[in-house]
Amino acid sequence: MAARRRAVARASSKTGKASKARAKATKSRARPTATVNTTLKSMDDGQVRWIYQTMRRIRRFEETAEEAFKAAKMRGALHFYIGEEATATGACAALEDGDFITSTHRGHGHCIAKGARMDKMMAELFGRTTGYSGGKGGSMHIADLELGNLGANGIVGAGIPIATGAALGSKLRQDGQVTISFFGDGAGPTGAFHEGVNVAATMKLPVIFLCENNQYGMATHNEFANAAPISARGPAYSIPSPKIDGNDVFEVYETVKEAADRARNGEGPTLIESLTYRHKGHTVLDQKNYRTKEEIAEWVARDPIERFRTAVSSAKRMTAKEFDAIDADIEREIENAVSFAEASPWPTLDAIERDVYAE
């Protein structure tokens, strides 16, 4: 163990420099303001409101969950999506009712963006009977099948073949639905990625593989994990693989919408690499030795919620007062979610062997 810690410490002084250099390289990346303007114009007020509301919900849900975790009100693992909200939100905004998603261990954002109830999510994190899974799943296993959320997943990359299966089902049932498989850059090296994407491409299935490249799988940098960028893989499967600014909700929305149209038209899958960053550590527990303060600050400055708010304000689509009113509503919603979770009963032991099989 000690040897491993030393090795990590040595490596981190090197990665420190490397991450500074990477931050510099991505710094000058200009935001395509043209997309913001045309996309924002194409959205109605309800959509604009929904996007802000959803991103704020995700952020406040996780900030509150972190507090509860630190206060020892919940246990297990919490993987934070904070900083990545634009990807789940922009992607789900482009979906239609009945479309499917598969999510990841970092899945709170996908669940909320797909319409999950925060009180039932919070109760699940608290391990209570009123949670999405009655306390049997926890943070990494929230699903809402009625909303088309086929589940968060504790195994990196495992949602990719499942999403492909959902898309095969849609093709056979001719239900016109598409499936988004969310996964991180950490899933890039897995066999499940290749098997799932290749089969989907050969069968031209209506599925979107949405890689949230937050640049780190635990402490391992994307460039170490993947021999080539995820966006370079499309040609290998004869599918498009655009790389987008994952902190720009408009760009995510436009790209996913186009991919969904392609999928619905029978043109097959799209692989999207959405570049983003997690502001927080891998989980509540984090070594904090693999990223520089400068790099984190750089990305916090590109906060997707602030960017959205600025764009919407300068286009005079929403006033400060309207934003504040949404924030206040969300605070109430969050407070209710926590008190609902805390007041909910613990499951009783007779539940242990229930729900293993359908009767």
Next chain:
Amino acid sequence: MANTMSNGATREIFMSEALREAIDEEMQRDPTVFLVGEEIGVWGGSYAVSAGLLEKYGPDRIVDTPIAEAAIAGLGIGAALTGSRPIAEFMYSDFMGIAMDQIVNQAAKNRYMFGGKARLPLTYRAPFGAGTGNAAQHTQSLEAWFVHVPGLKVITASTPYDAKGLLKSAIREDNVVVSFEHKALYAMRGHVPEEEYLVPIGVADVKREGTDVSVITYARQVHYALEAAEQLAAEGISVEVVDVRSLYPLDTDAILRSVRKTHRAVVLYEAVRFGGFGAEIASQIQELAFDDLDAPVLRVGAAHAPVPFSEPLEQGSFPDAEKVAAAIRESLQGVR
């Protein structure tokens, strides 16, 4: 007496045909049923189980995949979760290792992790077992791996009649069922009636009645047990052969009924003896019928080695009628 043997009608078909009939009938009955796997279409399946089905149902319901076992397992899960009723075939059960995460961490656990809300009407089919000279990576019996995972049901048939009835039940289940089909039995002929029937999952079948020793077994080993029973009958030893048919759920009552009658049990299986599913059966018997036993429960299984290629070595590593007969005699000597 065994229902599989007593029917008056005379139609005899191969087990591969019986399985095909099961798939065909269920596909006709329910438009959401489809078959997915490697070489199941044009080729007709490695053991010809799906021969002719592509012509009948087309490529949308007989879905050929590239070599991608994790994808095959996942295709089944995703389609089942969203409203279809897939049958996913592995060319050999040995290849399920590649798909193990999808089967064990995904298919088996989705329902439970999601609080009982997920419905997975999904059947995995996989040829298993030895005797074909295909060596270490194409002849294993890995059923114990799957029985050990809550959320899966595991079945395996010894006759064409059971194979058809069990597979039809599996396809109609709203659960994940792993159906192991013994490769040496695909070409076995047996009675299968024209009219529709189901064999329920979780119900054992006494394939031969006897009074002196119970042999508890499944799949191809049922036939070795019957062969041994026939030989021993000439010596005045009466052997009862219980075919469990379903490994999970296990029909413990049927096993106990037999053991309480004969007071002796030999557990017979083709998997590696050590740590095999037979240990579970033996354990159930001693826990629940200890006072009824006149001899230790014996296990007969395969050698602790990968499956060898050379014919005498392969034959020698597995139980056969002679080895079972020897175990039965040993059990009879073990009077306390």
